[in-house]
Amino acid sequence: MTAQEIVSRIQQQLAGQKIxxxxxxxxTFKAGDPETPVAGIATTGMATFGVLKRxxxxxxxxxxxxxxxxxxxxxxxxxxxxxxxxxxKQRFIRENRLVVWRFHDHAHMLRPDPLVAGSARALDWTTYxxxxxxRIYVLPPTTLGALAAEVTRRLNGRAIRVSGDPSMKVTxxxxxxxxxxxxxxxxxxxxxxxxxxxxxxxxxxxADAMAAGQPKGxxxxxxxxxxxxxxxxxxxxxxxxxxxVPIDWIPAGEPFE
Amino acid sequence: xxxxxxxxxxxxxxxxxxxxAGLSRAAEIQPARAADLTAQQLIDRIRGAVGIPWKxxxxxGFKAGDPATVLTGxxxxxxxxxxxxxRAAAAGCNLVIAQEPxxxxxxxxxxxxxxDAVYLAKKAYIxxxxxxxxxxxxxxxxxxxxPRVAALAEALSxxxxxxxxxxxYRIPETSLSALMTHIRSRLGVRGGMRHVGPPDLRxxxxxxxxxxxxxxxxxxxxSGADAIVAGEPREWEVVPYVLDARENGAAKALIAVGxxxxxxxxxxxxxxxxxxxxxxxxxxxLPVGDPYWSASS
Numbered sequence: 389m390t391a392q393e394i395v396s397r398i399q400q401q402l403a404g405q406k407i408x409x410x411x412x413x414x415x416t417f418k419a420g421d422p423e424t425p426v427a428g429i430a431t432t433g434m435a436t437f438g439v440l441k442r443x444x445x446x447x448x449x450x451x452x453x454x455x456x457x458x459x460x461x462x463x464x465x466x467x468x469x470x471x472x473x474x475x476x477k478q479r480f481i482r483e484n485r486l487v488v489w490r491f492h493d494h495a496h497m498l499r500p501d502p503l504v505a506g507s508a509r510a511l512d513w514t515t516y517x518x519x520x521x522x523r524i525y526v527l528p529p530t531t532l533g534a535l536a537a538e539v540t541r542r543l544n545g546r547a548i549r550v551s552g553d554p555s556m557k558v559t560x561x562x563x564x565x566x567x568x569x570x571x572x573x574x575x576x577x578x579x580x581x582x583x584x585x586x587x588x589x590x591x592x593x594x595a596d597a598m599a600a601g602q603p604k605g606x607x608x609x610x611x612x613x614x615x616x617x618x619x620x621x622x623x624x625x626x627x628x629x630x631x632x633v634p635i636d637w638i639p640a641g642e643p644f645e
Numbered sequence: 646x647x648x649x650x651x652x653x654x655x656x657x658x659x660x661x662x663x664x665x666a667g668l669s670r671a672a673e674i675q676p677a678r679a680a681d682l683t684a685q686q687l688i689d690r691i692r693g694a695v696g697i698p699w700k701x702x703x704x705x706g707f708k709a710g711d712p713a714t715v716l717t718g719x720x721x722x723x724x725x726x727x728x729x730x731x732r733a734a735a736a737g738c739n740l741v742i743a744q745e746p747x748x749x750x751x752x753x754x755x756x757x758x759x760x761d762a763v764y765l766a767k768k769a770y771i772x773x774x775x776x777x778x779x780x781x782x783x784x785x786x787x788x789x790x791x792p793r794v795a796a797l798a799e800a801l802s803x804x805x806x807x808x809x810x811x812x813x814y815r816i817p818e819t820s821l822s823a824l825m826t827h828i829r830s831r832l833g834v835r836g837g838m839r840h841v842g843p844p845d846l847r848x849x850x851x852x853x854x855x856x857x858x859x860x861x862x863x864x865x866x867x868s869g870a871d872a873i874v875a876g877e878p879r880e881w882e883v884v885p886y887v888l889d890a891r892e893n894g895a896a897k898a899l900i901a902v903g904x905x906x907x908x909x910x911x912x913x914x915x916x917x918x919x920x921x922x923x924x925x926x927x928x929x930x931l932p933v934g935d936p937y938w939s940a941s942s
Contacts (some may be wrong), residue, residue, distance in 0.1 A: 592726055602762060
């Protein structure tokens, strides 16, 4: 079975769930020959150099990545052509006959969104999902400080950042994937997500809410701690209709030390 | 950076008034009124002096209040939060110049927060305190050399002469962990600081990239530096780029201090610059500090 045949199978599966393939999408082959026979699949939050080395060692030559391979959303490589890191990564892919394909836009269209469901499962929040509000979790009453400690313990995080008063009371949490910490409103207590711009958004809103006497909080997990687990979920989904090749989850992991 | 207490700030802001104790009572109370400068007039001076042709499409501009307001004082800050606005008003400043959005979005449109209680409370305070808000980011950041870089170096006590070009500073050889300790104490980082690279990595050259730390400028410059001190590097861009460079054997490190922390020295420099355009006016930098704390400590 070739990488292209596997992608066609994924597209058929999506079509069966009324998810039509988009004409404009970042979900394309990023490196390697799509006609390469696949020995095994690795799903990952991001095809970092480290993930590619682990995949090659485990004989998983088809890497399905959620985030880019070459450091920008469109994987444009013109400015990188002479860059030693980029050239070494390309050489490694070539020499190990790896194929890298991105599964981002269409992965987020699945219901439930596996990138959110994966984080919820890693956090052990699945049973708290609000029945009629997507991405909202109603937790047993806690505080922002205790919640941050629990999240850090569950995800084994090293660089999780928090904004807001640690003693504030929390029950309603909005969980978003990747570069999508949900926008705080008065409808939730805390937003949890991967990565957020500090330029106008929750950080200012939290400060203003505190000054206005309505405490709010945010827990910023980091992009990979927020989406790696979702790609484990995608691996489970693939196994439901792809039984010919082994499928492993190779997390990129938290980049910060 | 040491954040002044509110009382210390108010006292510092009041210092010029105390210094003018020999003057008449009216002059004491209203030191800035002599010129009767309006917000619009000061902004016109800024636009004329910034040295960057005014862009047709820009986020810089008035975000709230009446531009015809006669100024009593100017506060310059990274983020015009409600508590910052209250501190500005308490210090007698009715114009707030901010680097970042006032209303939580790049274009300062409240969007689905238009009926939100927090948004409304902020808007009501601005109206009640008769404040004027003006955003200054596009043009300030476009100045060459980038004023945020020199200001950040100064905050880290790195002399201008140690700038070897392209925003890279040569520093006395140190370890990554010692460099992080230095940065943490100088910039007042509370919990937002994150890093890639081993603590014992030797560092002699540092690339300063405050604000948004973008990929093209990092790729172009990182070969000349051991470490990059970043504001806000995207975690699908500069962060994995440094990670992969390390995987490929390059002895590089990344320290992300956060966008707001990285821009505070620049806005202090901006306050000093605005002061040169209106010497009779009170112009004060208002630090806001690191919005984050660490869940791991």
